[in-house]
Amino acid sequence: MNSTESVQFFAKQTATFEDGFAHARKSGNYHLLSLNARQVFLNRLMQALITWRMRENPHALIEEVVDRGLESLNALCELKPEANVANAFPVEKLRMVAFLIDREVKTKEEWQSIESPDRNLDYLLGMILTGHPLSSLNDAINVDLGKLFATNRSVLAAKSYQLYLDILSGGEVKEDVSGLVDEADDLYRQRAGDAFYTNGYEVEGGGLDNGLIVDYRLGAVLKYLNYSGSSAHAWRW
Structure with a gap:
């Protein structure tokens, strides 16, 4: 299709x-x-x-x-x-x-x-996007990132969340985050063959859905930073 x-x-x-x-x-x-x-x-x-x-x-x-x-x-x-x-x-x-x-x-x-660490990280990421200082959430973030990194199956997810946070941190101090965004684009493409994502919801971009959709989390992060680069995942509207 x-x-x-x-x-x-x-x-x-x-x-x-x-x-x-x-x-x-x-x-x-x-x-x-x-x-x-x-x-x-x-x-x-x-x-x-x-x-x-x-x-x-x-x-x-x-x-x-x-x-x-x-x-x-x-x-x-x-x-x-x-x-x-x-x-x-x-x-x-x-x-x-x-x-x-x-x-x-x-x-x-x-x-x-919520017991699932990736869902918890989504919740925490949402808190940052709606005004909570990233520094105030570091302890909770590190707990859930640790859980994802501890399992081989979810390492790509852990790297992805870590990169969202790195982009947010860089953007907060007005650093050029274009290199990090390129890394995030690459991590997203890796979802096509990653078990964590291919066995997840279609909206996560695993398997054949990878080239069909975008990374909405990355899009939200880039909107928060008013990012104007060329990433397919950038929100432009």
Whole structure:
């Protein structure tokens, strides 16, 4: 499939999961609701990331991703208010893409309790992008980076997060980060053959999806720094 056909494919996938979401919400099935909510979010996000990689303006699609994601969060909280919705929905990813269009997703403190180190790092990265000093989060960041570096399968992910932070650190002191951005571009390309990413969500750019989409985390970091270089992952809208 070419890029246009891929957008159409993920649009059809979205419609299928929207039907599942509506059914689960009507029947009060929290597990089914969470499954379909995640897939609606991820398939909508894929459409935006493919459009971005085509260098077409994905702003309206990202707005739809965020609005629909917030609707899903509200539905999950209404159905099971005592649950930690972060276990059912990738809140940290929603916060990250919301930053791209200058939106902020408010989260409850208990939603911060996520066992996965990469998801925790996404949460911490989102905190930096919304104004928390990087230095105040170093201890928490180092704990989760250590967990990723400790396992061979997740070393590329650890290197990627470390590089996002290095770019942010360099940008804060007005250093030229173009060399680091080139390194991040290279690390992203390595995801095509990396097990951590090929076995993850399609929005992470593993396997055949690598050349189809962009690294939205890197895009958010570069937006934060008002980066104007030529990286395919830079946010230009």
